[in-house]
Amino acid sequence: MADSTTYDVVIIGGGPGGYNAAIRAGQLGLRAACVEKRVTLGGTCLNVGCMPSKALLHASELFAAAGSEFANLGIDVAPKLNLPQMMKQKGESVTALTKGIEFLFKKNKVDWVKGAGRIAGPGKVEVTAEDGKVSTLEARNIVIATGSEPAGLAGVEVDQIRIVDSTGALSLPEVPKHLVVIGAGIIGLELGSVWRRLGAKVTVLEFLDRICPGMDAEMAKTFQRSLTKQGMEFRLGAKVTGAKASKKGVTLSYEPVAGGAAETVEADYVLVAIGRKPWTENLGLESVGITPDKRGFIETDHWKTSAPGVWAIGDVTLGPMLAHKAEEEAVACIETIAGKAGHVNYGIIPSVIYTAPEVAWVGKTEEELKAEGRAYKTGKFPFTANSRAKINHETEGFVKILADATTDEVLGAHLIGPCVSEMVGEYCVAMEFRAASEDVARTCHPHPTRSEALRQAAMGVEGWTMQA
Ligand code: FAD
Numbered sequence: 001m002a003d004s005t006t007y008d009v010v011i012i013g014g015g016p017g018g019y020n021a022a023i024r025a026g027q028l029g030l031r032a033a034c035v036e037k038r039v040t041l042g043g044t045c046l047n048v049g050c051m052p053s054k055a056l057l058h059a060s061e062l063f064a065a066a067g068s069e070f071a072n073l074g075i076d077v078a079p080k081l082n083l084p085q086m087m088k089q090k091g092e093s094v095t096a097l098t099k100g101i102e103f104l105f106k107k108n109k110v111d112w113v114k115g116a117g118r119i120a121g122p123g124k125v126e127v128t129a130e131d132g133k134v135s136t137l138e139a140r141n142i143v144i145a146t147g148s149e150p151a152g153l154a155g156v157e158v159d160q161i162r163i164v165d166s167t168g169a170l171s172l173p174e175v176p177k178h179l180v181v182i183g184a185g186i187i188g189l190e191l192g193s194v195w196r197r198l199g200a201k202v203t204v205l206e207f208l209d210r211i212c213p214g215m216d217a218e219m220a221k222t223f224q225r226s227l228t229k230q231g232m233e234f235r236l237g238a239k240v241t242g243a244k245a246s247k248k249g250v251t252l253s254y255e256p257v258a259g260g261a262a263e264t265v266e267a268d269y270v271l272v273a274i275g276r277k278p279w280t281e282n283l284g285l286e287s288v289g290i291t292p293d294k295r296g297f298i299e300t301d302h303w304k305t306s307a308p309g310v311w312a313i314g315d316v317t318l319g320p321m322l323a324h325k326a327e328e329e330a331v332a333c334i335e336t337i338a339g340k341a342g343h344v345n346y347g348i349i350p351s352v353i354y355t356a357p358e359v360a361w362v363g364k365t366e367e368e369l370k371a372e373g374r375a376y377k378t379g380k381f382p383f384t385a386n387s388r389a390k391i392n393h394e395t396e397g398f399v400k401i402l403a404d405a406t407t408d409e410v411l412g413a414h415l416i417g418p419c420v421s422e423m424v425g426e427y428c429v430a431m432e433f434r435a436a437s438e439d440v441a442r443t444c445h446p447h448p449t450r451s452e453a454l455r456q457a458a459m460g461v462e463g464w465t466m467q468a
Pocket residue numbers: 012013014015016017018035036037038042043044045046048049050051053115116117118145146147148166167187279282283313314315316321322323324325326
């Protein structure tokens with residue numbers, strides 16, 4: 001490629017934000033390049049995030065079910081773990097997905113520029129390739145989509161051998177005897193579940209006095225009870241103060257946040273999962289006058305940064321660090337650049353935890369509605385009363401709907417149970433159309449399906465739940 005080429009859009013970062021932006025730009029006839037420093041496209045999500053974690057969650061769930069639930073169904077098996085094969089199939093799926101993005105780039109005439117991108121002034125992106133060669137791209141618009149990386153914890157140095165972050169925890173060479181997870185958030189509980197199901201003892205140390213901050217408190221309590229039943233141990237209100245790693249394991253020290261004597265815990269592996277931080281280092285932001293906020297996030301207004309012609313989307317900006325949020329912003333940002341009306345409804349970005357049971361939610365929690373002083377009605381339906389869940393022996397959990405007390409508009413949906421990741425989208429659509437809970441309650445759902453619980457919960461808002 002020539003050193004100087006003018007693009008309509010140069011995107012820095014090839015994750016869900018970057019690759020969706022690049023593809024949408026190509027679809028709209030814009031000349032687009034995507035600069036990615038990793039050897040494959042797909043960013044955190046495809047390479048070391050959403051996809052490999054879901055591959056391991058799926059395989060480990062089946063392994064655990066084969067060892068316990070299958071016998072009850074009349075299927076006698078004695079499962080034996082083949083960890084290298086489990087890791088291999090995970091790797092193969094990831095490769096297929098990253099190749100898929102390469103294909104979509106070619107199909108939509110997007111140039112993939114390999115190397116680290118740096119803004120070198122208005123309309124200029126300097127790319128340093130792996131061999132050190134530097135080239136400059138000219139751009140009418142620059143989109144920053146550099147994502148995020150794991151946040152570190154002082155005194156607990158990640159060596160990716162004994163003390164790992166999420167990337168290391170996706171590729172442990174053996175099942176830990178004792179895995180200690182720091183942080184009872186989404187990564188800690190998903191990856192903790194994987195290794196628990198494969199046979200590890202798992203202890204979770206959490207700074208707060210509850211798990212999953214941000215989740216509806218009733219759901220979080222139910223979720224913790226379920227994980228505890230599966231053998232996960234929780235130590236809440238625990239402040240980790242340091243770690244000593246040896247060849248064989250780690251001694252972790254922590255103290256109660258509320259005060260009291262310090263304690264230690266021995267582990268053969270430690271997973272640090274206390275959040276992620278935006279990736280803005282060496283991006284040349286100063287060359288266009290952008291100053292990230294105190295935590296390193298780039299502030300935007302409708303994906304525009306403070307610098308003309310420079311946009312930012314995804315994990316590097318404020319808001320939930322989720323692949324589908326990055327994708328929504330990517331499409332809206334490019335459509336805005338193309339002169340269309342880009343739009344993201346930030347009130348309807350669902351969250352899912354892919355454990356068993358799964359947890360999924362969208363919209364407001366009860367705590368948020370109370371804090372806003374908004375009057376609301378609740379409809380609730382347990383999976384113990386759902387016939388499909390019953391015949392499948394998957395009766396743990398419930399669906400809870402929150403609707404405005406006066407207008408009946410659905411304000412939030414909170415689901416814990418089987419396959420709820422696939423069901424929460426129904427409530428996203430309902431909320432996008434500003435449906436009343438009665439609209440859902442009076443919509444025919446197929447029988448027998450778990451999705452009937454969504455309808456029954458909505459019927460519960462007016463007190464006419466009827467399925468037994
Ligand atoms: P990223 O995916 O981080 O992509 C940014 C890319 O930019 C990276 O490839 C990086 O190499 C590249 N880059 C950075 N700087 C430069 C530079 N200077 N030059 C060139 N390239 C650069 N979200 C979900 O919605 N669902 C899930 O199930 C889910 N599971 C997850 C599991 C794990 C273990 C983790 C860690 C995350 C998970 N996430 C999940 C979060 C999700 O991965 C992120 O929200 C998403 O990847 C953000 O997309 P992005 O495009 O903003 O950034």
